[in-house]
Amino acid sequence: MQQPHPNPALAASVLVLNRGYMAVHIVNVRRAFGLLYRALAEVLDVDEGQFANYDFATWLEISELRAEERKAEDDWISSVSFDVQVPRVIRLTRFDRVPKHTLRFNRRNLFARDNNSCQYCGTNLPSSQLSMDHVMPRSRGGETSWENVVCCCVSCNSRKGNHTPHEAKMRLLRQPKRPRQSPLLAAKLKNPKYATWRTFLGSSTMDVA
């Protein structure tokens, strides 16, 4: 069970780019500062539309200057003697590889695709009260895939049982498809906090762990 963060800034995510400015993955704030501290990464900051690269020492100085006029969408963490702004994007200074991104089919991504709502009755529920339904039942050759599995509430799931929607006289609200982009990533990209990510992730199929 994950403990709530004492400082919500620590729950923020940081986008990691490789040396060639391609998105590699998304890490938490602690990991990002670890990479910066060990000089394995630098901050890629956007200020008034301009990108600038900073090593960790410079970033600490910039944070000191900016601490006076903090923007609402920025996150800050405090150490004993000073405050540091949480960077949104960092760039690995020695890593060139281009990772292959594939969106994993799993419960978390599936529920996010379906907005945590039952695809038969439309009820919106927490993940713990939802299940995965095979539209064409598994026992009848139905695949476990984006196209054949939907988010489903317990009562629709038991009503449907081992039947096709047609046999059970149930109707899917929409045809299930593989999402073009990770639904969790798409949600983050809508958040003004992560506006700078759009430059690097606009069409990315990166998965978000």
Ligand SMILES: [Zn+2]
């Ligand atoms: Zn339902």
